[in-house]
Amino acid sequence: MRWSPLARKEFNTLLQSKGLGLLSLVLIVTSYFSIGGPSYVSDSLGPNITLAAFQLPVVVFGGFGTVLISYRSIINERESGSIKFVSGMPLRRYEILIGKIFSRTAALCIPVLLTFVIVGLVGTIQYGSFSLSQFVLLLLVSILYVLANVCIGTSISAIANTSIQAATTTFSYYIIFILGWIDFFTIQLYSALTGVPVNPLNPPASEFLFILHRGGPSGAYNVLTNAILGVGNSASWVTAVIADQLPNTRSNALVVDLAFTGQQPMILDEPLALLSFAFWIIIPLLIGGYAFQRTDLA
Numbered sequence: 077m078r079w080s081p082l083a084r085k086e087f088n089t090l091l092q093s094k095g096l097g098l099l100s101l102v103l104i105v106t107s108y109f110s111i112g113g114p115s116y117v118s119d120s121l122g123p124n125i126t127l128a129a130f131q132l133p134v135v136v137f138g139g140f141g142t143v144l145i146s147y148r149s150i151i152n153e154r155e156s157g158s159i160k161f162v163s164g165m166p167l168r169r170y171e172i173l174i175g176k177i178f179s180r181t182a183a184l185c186i187p188v189l190l191t192f193v194i195v196g197l198v199g200t201i202q203y204g205s206f207s208l209s210q211f212v213l214l215l216l217v218s219i220l221y222v223l224a225n226v227c228i229g230t231s232i233s234a235i236a237n238t239s240i241q242a243a244t245t246t247f248s249y250y251i252i253f254i255l256g257w258i259d260f261f262t263i264q265l266y267s268a269l270t271g272v273p274v275n276p277l278n279p280p281a282s283e284f285l286f287i288l289h290r291g292g293p294s295g296a297y298n299v300l301t302n303a304i305l306g307v308g309n310s311a312s313w314v315t316a317v318i319a320d321q322l323p324n325t326r327s328n329a330l331v332v333d334l335a336f337t338g339q340q341p342m343i344l345d346e347p348l349a350l351l352s353f354a355f356w357i358i359i360p361l362l363i364g365g366y367a368f369q370r371t372d373l374a
Contacts, residue, residue, distance in 0.1 A: 098141075130301075139225055189215070217301060
């Protein structure tokens with residue numbers, strides 16, 4: 077692993093940055109204030125209500141912090157010229173890319189781990205002991221989500237020609253695939269492609285619609301976290317998923333169990349959301365690696 081010295085150097089540099097401390101603070105505060113909610117959530121989850129509090133902060137704020145720290149990883153060094161020193165090391169370019177991805181993933185795992193431990197302890201005091209196995213699974217899925225976004229941000233940095241271009245692309249990715257994908261862009265894209273309008277309160281039993289809904293990194297993360305919490309097969313937010321399954325209650329959540337009568341399509345099984353993560357890790361790496369290999373660093 078010739079890239080490991082580069083990864084260690086960048087990891088140590090990131091540990092000294094103010095960004096990680098700020099991200100830790102934001103994740104801890106938002107996760108703490110996300111504990112609780114309507115009574116039907118606590119009735120459904122019991123002490124595991126603490127675990128449900130991590131979902132939205134990790135997706136929204138963790139996703140933002142991750143791509144923000146990653147998108148400048150290569151383009152800044154290219155513009156300053158310092159990439160020549162890195163490329164002068166006995167490393168191939170794909171090894172440089174891997175070193176930067178591993179260093180950032182490792183560094184960003186620290187705020188996530190601190191958040192889970194601190195908020196988990198506070199939640200235990202307030203609401204009782206939650207499932208330790210579910211806690212560990214949620215933490216692992218959160219790390220996978222961080223890795224996927226680091227791959228995307230770093231690949232954008234490798235492909236972009238300027239830092240402005242990288243920032244614009246990263247911001248667009250964040251708005252579309254993290255902030256808006258679950259509640260807005262999925263439905264708009266489905267309607268545009270099929271010509272079928274969608275009422276989120278009564279969604280059609282369309283495999284294509286539900287595949288789109290869980291196709292982004294945030295959707296895949298929600299599918300897996302909802303499955304771990306045992307609230308239902310959905311890429312929507314946990315509170316909405318629970319509400320949608322109550323008598324005489326409807327939310328804009330797209331829940332597989334409610335839309336499909338009888339046997340659910342196998343392609344919508346929750347573990348297959350891991351394939352979505354694999355897509356968002358491998359494809360950006362291949363595209364970013366190819367572009368970086370052909371970039372003139374002179």
